[in-house]
Amino acid sequence: MYNQISASLNEFIDNKLSLDAGQKKTLRKKQKLTLSDSLKKGHWTSNLCLIASNLAKINPQDVASALIPILESQSEIAKVELAGPGFINIFLTREAFLAQLDNAHDDPSYFLNSSDTSKEKIQIEFVSANPTGPLHVGHGRGAAYGDAIGRILERLGHEVSREYYVNDAGRQIDILACSIFLRKFECFDGDQFPDSAYKGSYILDIADAIEINIGITQAEKESLIKDLPDENEEIIDALIKRIKINYSDTWSTIRDFGLDFVIRSIREDLTKFKVVFDNWFFESSLGELSDKKSEISKALAKVQKDHAYEKNGAIWLESSKFGDDKDRVIIREDGRGTYLSADLAYHRNKLDRGFDTIINVWGADHHGYIKRIEATIEAMGYSKKQMQVQLVQFANLFEDGSKVKMSTRSGNFYTLKKLIDDIGPDASRFYYLSKQADQHLDFDIGIARSNSKDNLYYYIQYAHARISSVEKKFLELGKTLPEKFNDAKFENCDELLQIALNAQFIVKSSGESLQPHLIVYYLKDIAQNFHQFYNNVNILNADEEHKNNIMRTLIIVKSVIASSLDLLGIEPLESM
């Protein structure tokens, strides 16, 4: 019906209104046909008359009086009313209303038109946490978000590739290797261990796990930690340098082992969280700047030719010419590349892989980096419109009303694994997704864990479980579940069905805006309406002639809840 009414409205605009071409175009774009939010306003609502009257400076009633007879002549439409400031409320016949539901249930894209389902190749890069330690609860939000928009975009017909960018080159990895080395050979007494090294207990686990035949003597240890600089960051750099020079074989063994260990544990945590990546892209695969044939060298050479210059011994990218606030160093004075240079090569690699759109999910603290990377993309000759950055804000964890303290420095932080073990992957995902991603989230573990009525997650699951239970009992009576609505006049289901119809529109707008929280709120809405219905209608004891439509309603609501939860990566519960 949506497409049919839309077509009638567009035809009306084209043929029956005296507007110029530009106005008609505006009108077609601005007019909206939406599901009415209350059945008192009919089944469908259009604002066409309001917009048209605005453009043509005529009374909305005059537009309506021309439009209404056209709509009412259609056999599926029972009546059309002009209401409020100029809305058109369309009331369908019962047969047409119920037919929409059967159709939408059979075809999950029933209300989407062809332009909505045009296939795009979309890449989503998310999490991408540095492989220097376990994922913490902050990463969990990005993981839940990236995976959910992936599922939503797939539902809308797009081809989605999920990627994790592994920063396995650079200083932090050196710090990781150094930290393991120091623990492995117990170079420091417990409280002397440098603050600038990673102090988390996982470093000890890695040190325990690694098997190295050679050891180092007490004298060697002493000389290693002798005459260290005063400043924290300098201490770790000095240690790295000394170990690399004196123990190069052991260093690379430890480095490779540690990196592999951390990446494996990250992957395990994500798998537990039901987030699976199609591709793990290693920064190291871009090669070294010293190798002229490496991918990073080639990428840099390309921009260097036209959009870079030398200043103070470093090579600068003219990013300010492409919208950045200032120019940026891509090759340092000492000849090493910057983080941006690797990222530049990485983005070139991604864009060359033929995606229509690449989506970068970043922590919100990186928002200052957006202009820079956009400028880099433009400088390389691509369009920044191909890339979309989605920011994810930090999540604050609360327990019993007080904030859970987290200190990354000391290694004393709340890990994602702990959260999943605590409340399960599904409830975690649900709460992560319960608020717009780019805004601060207060995540109350106490509530998420509780069986109390303020736990919204269970409120929704309970609706699904209740329907499952009724279905089971219905089948136990030896009946079969209906596959269509019949023509019964029973209308108690209609409010609930009207909401069920909205599912496809919610998925569409949540995909277009990349906002999964719209689905969370929709789930709350439909669950609430179901619970009301359940309390009002004694389902299994209802009149036989009504029972068909009631059961059909429940099947549809259950399927809408299940498929909406699926978009969030959550398994519906059959019983509670």
Next chain:
RNA sequence: GCGCCUGUAGCUCAGCUGGAUAGAGCAACGGUUUUCUAAACCGUGGGUCAGGAGUUCGAAUCUCUUCAGGCGCGCCA
């Protein structure tokens, strides 16, 4: 200083490509179980949508401004 984000009921938040009386959950108070799961439902109270100005037939929504809060502004990653 510059840039981005936020300010809606006591609390946590929806609503923001302008539209019909501003919503929900929790908290408070009062009800509902001989009946399919009471992790539910019903009812009552609660708002100058931070303040001000502007655009419009119409503003929580758009523009400007003030105030309050968060974040970012490296030859770090």
